[in-house]
Structure formats: structure tokens, C-alpha cells
Amino acid sequence: MTDIHHIVRVASVTKTFQMGRNVLQALKGISLEINTGDYISIMGPSGSGKSTLFNMIGGLDKPSSGKVFIDEVDIAQLDAYELAWLRCRKIGYIFQTFNLIHVMTALENVTLPMTFAGMNNDAAMEKGIKLLEMVGLGDRFRHKPSELSGGQQQRVAVARSLANDPAIILADEPTGNLDLSTGEEIIALLKRLSEETGVTIISATHDFKMLNVSDQVIWIRDGLVEKIENREDLSISVGGIGGREAVH
Amino acid sequence: MDSTHTPTGRPPAHRLVVLPFRKSLEIAYQSLKVRFFRSLITTASLVLAVSFLSFVNVGNDIANGFLATGDPERRQSLIQAGYDLGETDTRVEENPKQRWLVILSLMVCVVGIVNAQLMAVTERFREIGTMKCLGALDRFVLRLFLLEAGMQGIVGAAVGAAGGAVFAFANGLLRFGAATFQAAPWPEVLASVAAATAAGCLLSLVGVLYPALVAAKMAPVEAMRVEQ
Ligand SMILES: Nc1ncnc2c1ncn2[C@@H]1O[C@H](COP(=O)(O)OP(=O)(O)O)[C@@H](O)[C@H]1O
Ligand SMILES: [Mg+2]
Numbered sequence: 001m002t003d004i005h006h007i008v009r010v011a012s013v014t015k016t017f018q019m020g021r022n023v024l025q026a027l028k029g030i031s032l033e034i035n036t037g038d039y040i041s042i043m044g045p046s047g048s049g050k051s052t053l054f055n056m057i058g059g060l061d062k063p064s065s066g067k068v069f070i071d072e073v074d075i076a077q078l079d080a081y082e083l084a085w086l087r088c089r090k091i092g093y094i095f096q097t098f099n100l101i102h103v104m105t106a107l108e109n110v111t112l113p114m115t116f117a118g119m120n121n122d123a124a125m126e127k128g129i130k131l132l133e134m135v136g137l138g139d140r141f142r143h144k145p146s147e148l149s150g151g152q153q154q155r156v157a158v159a160r161s162l163a164n165d166p167a168i169i170l171a172d173e174p175t176g177n178l179d180l181s182t183g184e185e186i187i188a189l190l191k192r193l194s195e196e197t198g199v200t201i202i203s204a205t206h207d208f209k210m211l212n213v214s215d216q217v218i219w220i221r222d223g224l225v226e227k228i229e230n231r232e233d234l235s236i237s238v239g240g241i242g243g244r245e246a247v248h
Numbered sequence: 249m250d251s252t253h254t255p256t257g258r259p260p261a262h263r264l265v266v267l268p269f270r271k272s273l274e275i276a277y278q279s280l281k282v283r284f285f286r287s288l289i290t291t292a293s294l295v296l297a298v299s300f301l302s303f304v305n306v307g308n309d310i311a312n313g314f315l316a317t318g319d320p321e322r323r324q325s326l327i328q329a330g331y332d333l334g335e336t337d338t339r340v341e342e343n344p345k346q347r348w349l350v351i352l353s354l355m356v357c358v359v360g361i362v363n364a365q366l367m368a369v370t371e372r373f374r375e376i377g378t379m380k381c382l383g384a385l386d387r388f389v390l391r392l393f394l395l396e397a398g399m400q401g402i403v404g405a406a407v408g409a410a411g412g413a414v415f416a417f418a419n420g421l422l423r424f425g426a427a428t429f430q431a432a433p434w435p436e437v438l439a440s441v442a443a444a445t446a447a448g449c450l451l452s453l454v455g456v457l458y459p460a461l462v463a464a465k466m467a468p469v470e471a472m473r474v475e476q
Contacts, residue, residue: 060381060467060472080386081263081385084380084383084385085264085383089263093381095471095472099374099375099377099471101375103278103279103283104275113383116266116388117266118264118265
């Protein structure tokens with residue numbers, strides 16, 4: 001074990017996909033250490049392996065080789081029950097496509113992870129309403145996802161990700177399906193939450209709007225870490241990068 | 249959950265995600281309600297097959313009621329109505345052709361249910377994957393699908409069985425007149441309706457078993473797929 005406690009540690013992770021005869025190596029040996037409470041952006045062009053890495057860190061898929069540690073626990077060692085517990089309590093997920101359960105209301109979506117965690121109904125409702133108020137949807141908790149705009153659905157998803165006070169929020173392209181200003185709102189919301197709750201946020205994105213709020217940016221290209229920039233270094237390069245935003 | 253793991257500083261795992269039965273029922277019911285039209289289609293073949301089963305059995309019950317009166321005229325009208333009655337027979341039984349038709353219709357119905365439920369599972373891949381990301385265990389997913397199918401089964405089969413009985417009586421009325429109601433052996437009719445309902449429930453559960461297993465085994469990464 002290292003001296004410093006890292007909330008997430010990725011050690012030489014590779015991931016190979018077999019598609020018939022073709023072999024595709026999506027991750028070619030990634031090592032990372034992420035400090036508790038940081039706001040991390042994983043940046044890279046489409047197809048660079050961000051989502052694949054996201055799935056590894058989130059315990060949603062297994063690396064072909066290498067190890068992922070959450071809170072210094074090797075998640076490959078966890079059985080199905082412990083893995084479910086990890087997903088339920090330690091990690092909150094935010095998806096590009098929001099992934100609300102559309103037969104449930106906003107509030108029910110937010111309370112579902114609390115139910116899984118064993119919280120009783122009244123406490124879950126109360127906390128769910130509080131979380132929805134926190135993301136600015138205090139008056140919408142009886143709405144179904146189909147009655148909400150994309151930005152509002154993503155707010156519900158953010159509230160849901162916080163349901164069990166996770167240590168980490170993993171967001172894969174959280175602004176990918178949103179327009180510019182709605183995307184900015186979600187980024188601001190995530191930043192505020194990271195400051196208020198101290199939760200570690202790891203967000204895979206190719207949205208350069210994320211750069212301003214990140215404590216650290218991990219640049220990924222072709223399944224490899226290209227460079228890691230901390231906040232201090234960033235302010236220098238951000239100006240130059242801002243101009244590239246139009247490409248996307 | 250044994251203690252063979254090596255990770256450092258982790259307390260022994262009594263950490264189990266849960267989904268209380270009441271909550272499962274609530275979710276399953278809600279899911280059916282919201283997808284009412286689809287549930288209706290899934291259940292339609294069950295309703296039809298069960299009503300056929302119930303129609304045949306209740307029809308035979310009614311015929312047996314007539315036979316039990318010992319009235320030779322009634323016996324004659326039964327034979328005219330197409331019942332295969334030998335000189336010495338005192339009961340009508342399901343004849344082989346009827347039995348074959350009933351079995352065939354029930355089999356078609358199960359295949360229909362499997363088909364409809366597989367489609368439902370495919371439509372719900374993202375939802376199931378998301379639930380797994382939120383911590384759901386395989387068996388929560390399995391339970392939700394079985395509960396939904398059970399509820400569809402009870403309602404669909406009860407409606408089908410009652411409908412079949414109504415048709416059998418309507419048929420009796422047309423052929424034999426109001427005497428149908430006097431001659432009908434009510435306990436046996438009720439038993440036939442109950443048996444048809446139970447059979448329908450069972451078929452609904454049998455039909456969902458494989459699709460539900462597919463759903464339960466699904467990997468949580470499915471929730472991530474952007475296309476669809
Ligand atoms: N399940 C999979 N099967 C086969 N190839 C995959 C699969 N998932 C991702 N890939 C491939 O891995 C590479 C990285 O994909 P991904 O991690 O989704 O990139 P990003 O999220 O950065 O756009 C891509 O070339 C993609 O086609
Ligand atoms: Mg991606």
C-alpha cells in the first residue's frame with residue numbers, strides 16, 4: 001500500500017475487445033492516481049477509450065490486465081454482492097443518456113438507490129426531496145422523466161448519484177446530450193457539489209467547458225494517457241484550448 | 249462472502265443491498281401500469297388460450313350435469329349437439345381431439361409469452377443495466393420480472409377463465425335452453441374455472457422464466473450503450 005490514500009488507483013490497466021477475428025485494444029496500459037475530493041476530467045477525442053476506462057473504474061467491466069483500486073480495495077477481489085454494494089454506496093453514476101427509469105417519478109428515481117441501501121421509505125423520501133431541491137428541482141419531484149427537459153433529467157440523475165453519499169461520482173459525457181447553456185449549468189452544478197460535499201468527481205468528456213472547473217485533467221489518446229495537467233498548469237493552456245471548442 | 253479476500257482495512261462484509269418484497273411489488277405493479285398497452289398484448293394470448301381451456305371444461309361440466317339428471321331426452325339432445333356418448337357412458341370426458349386442441353393452444357400461448365417477454369427485456373436493457381449500476385442484484389431483476397408475469401398471469405387467466413365459462417353457458421343456453429342453469433353442477437364449474445386460472449398463472453410464469461433469466465444475467469455496462 002502506498003503512503004498516500006488514493007480514492008481511485010488504476011494500475012497498468014489494459015482492455016482488449018475481441019470482435020470475431022479482430023482484436024481491438026481500447027486501453028493500452030493506463031496508470032492513474034486520483035486524490036480524494038478532486039474534480040477530475042478525463043479528456044480525449046471520441047474513441048480514445050474514455051468510456052472503457054470509466055467502466056473499469058466504476059466496476060462495470062473487468063480489465064483484461066492490471067488492477068483498479070477503489071479506496072485501496074482491489075475491485076477484482078470483490079464478489080457479486082460486494083460489487084453491488086460498491087456500486088450502490090461508494091459510487092454514483094451519471095450517464096450521457098441520463099438513464100432515468102422512465103416508469104418512475106423523479107423522486108422515485110432518486111430514492112431507488114437508497115432503497116437498495118436499506119434505508120426506510122420515509123427517510124428516503126425526505127432525503128430524496130432534499131437532493132432534488134439541491135439540484136434546483138424542488139417543485140418537480142412528482143414528474144416522470146418524459147415530462148422533464150434533458151437538462152432537468154440530468155439534474156435528477158445528479159441528485160440520484162448523490163443518493164447514498166458516495167465517495168465518487170463518475171460521469172460519462174454528462175453534457176454530451178445537452179445544448180451549450182444547459183451543459184454549462186450541469187457543469188456548474190457538479191462543481192458546486194464537489195465543493196459542498198467534498199465528493200470526488202471523475203468525468204469523462206470531450207467538452208472543453210469542463211476544463212475551467214477541473215482540478216486535474218487527464219488527457220487520453222488511443223488508449224494511453226497522453227498527459228496529466230493540474231489546475232496550476234491548466235490556466236496557461238486553457239486560452240489556447242478554448243479556441244478549439246468549435247471543432248466539436 | 250467469505251473472508252478469503254486480502255484487501256486492507258475492509259470490515260467483514262455484512263453489506264448486502266436489499267429490495268424489500270413490498271417495494272418489489274410496488275415497482276412491478278407500477279411498471280405494468282405504465283406499460284399497460286404492452287402488458288395487454290403480452291397477456292392477450294394467455295387470455296384466449298385460458299378461455300378456450302375453461303370453455304371446454306365448463307362445457308363438459310354442463311353436459312355432465314345433464315347426464316346426471318338421467319333424462320333420456322337430454323341424453324339425446326347431447327348426442328345431437330355432437331357429444332360422443334356410448335350406450336353405457338354416464339359421463340362426458342374431454343375427447344382426444346379437444347384435448348389436443350387445448351394443449352396446442354396452451355403451447356402456442358407459452359411461445360407467444362416467451363416472444364413478447366423477450367421483446368420487453370430487449371426494450372428494457374438500459375433500464376435493467378441502470379438498476380444494476382445503482383446496486384441491483386441479479387435476483388432483484390429476476391424477481392421483478394417474475395412478479396410482473398405473476399400479476400399479468402393472475403389477472404389475464406382469471407379474465408380468460410371467467411370469459412370461457414360465460415361462453416360455455418351461452419352455448420348451453422342456445423342449445424338446451426334455460427335448463428342449463430338448473431342442471432349445471434356449480435361446484436364442478438367453479439373448480440374448472442379455478443383450475444384454468446391456476447394453469448394460466450403457471451403458463452405465464454413458465455413463459456417469462458427464460459426472458460427473466462436473460463434480463464437478470466445482463467451486464468451493467470449495457471446501461472452505457474449510447475445507441476438504441
Ligand atoms: N464493447 C465493445 N466491443 C468492441 N469494441 C469496443 C467496445 N467498447 C468500446 N470499444 C472500442 O474501444 C474504443 C474506445 O471506445 P470508448 O471507450 O467508447 O471511447 P470514448 O468513450 O473515448 O469515445 C473504440 O474504438 C470502440 O470502438
Ligand atoms: Mg464514450
